[in-house]
Amino acid sequence: MAHDKPVALVTGANQGIGLQIAKELASKGFTALVGSRNLARGEAAAAEIEGDARAIQLDVTDRASIAAAAEHIRSAFGRLDVLVNNAAISNTSWEAGMSLEDYARTTRPSVVSFDEMRAVWETNVFGPLAVYQAMVPMLREAPHANIVNVSSGAGSLMLNADPANSHRPMYTPVYAASKTGLNAMTLAMAVELEEDGIKVNAVSPGFTRTNLNKYSGTETVEEGAREAVRLALIGPDGPTGTFSHTNGLLPW
Ligand SMILES: NC(=O)c1ccc[n+]([C@@H]2O[C@H](COP(=O)([O-])OP(=O)(O)OC[C@H]3O[C@@H](n4cnc5c(N)ncnc54)[C@H](OP(=O)(O)O)[C@@H]3O)[C@@H](O)[C@H]2O)c1
DSSP, X not given: OOXXXXXXXXXXXXXXXXXXXXXXXXXXXXXXXXXXXXHHHHHHHHHTSSSSEEEEEOOTTOHHHHHHHHHHHXXXXXXXXXXXXXXXXXXXXXXXXXXXXXXXXXXXXXXXXXXXXXXXXXXXXXXXXXXXXXXXXXXHHSSSOEEEEEOOGGGOHHHHTXXXXXXXXXXXXXXXXXXXXXXXXXXHHHHHHGGGTOEEEEEOXXXXXXXXXXXXXXXXXXXXXXXXXXXXXXXXXXXXXXXEETTEEOOO
């Protein structure tokens, strides 16, 4: 028999925005599955969540880990109602003391390391797609399902095409372009799942104080999680195929 509560899987939920999303979904009556590539860190995070939260080992770059997580969700709960693709990395080669601008200079198209680019895209683009492929059969069986992909305004082609945008020098093939790739996956998923009634949306948390930016962000995790939580909870009349921030829609 299927679990009596709706089940939400949040990837990379052992810290940062993902942990906050898991906390809020648990507080809304979900069984929140705290995806973590390191199970012990996931268990520690789940223990600090009020409500029903359980750790699940999930490395989004490891197909065997993803398949085992999907099998576990099916056998333990028999359902999945919400998927939040939140896990991401910003780099693998940022050296201590390097400024954001210096790192961006090392990742311009003319000099970018393909290893660096592949590592980030593996986590930020292929990872969410692989998790989607493993979880979509269960989402299709749910009474109503939502997918939220945690993207970034840094990935907006429209915003970065504007010469007046001061963040433009940060638009490089590694992190920013990986989020453009994730936006493309979001739209492709939304198109595929339109006939199933499953909503797929991308969100930008805004510049949030987390490990990703060495806690230099200006927003709290509560603020950073808000739009993802809103879209994780939308009903059958909610939007699909959108890219948004708490302040409103963002251009792709
Ligand atoms: N913070 C911001 O200002 C900001 C702005 C725009 C968008 N975002 C997006 O918000 C999301 C959450 O980021 P955050 O700021 O909360 O960063 P964070 O605190 O660094 O959290 C990232 C999470 O992803 C996990 N992760 C990384 N690689 C993984 C993998 N291969 N498999 C599974 N989990 C993996 C990390 O696990 P470990 O603990 O094991 O490293 C961690 O739990 C990301 O998609 C990020 O791009 C953040």
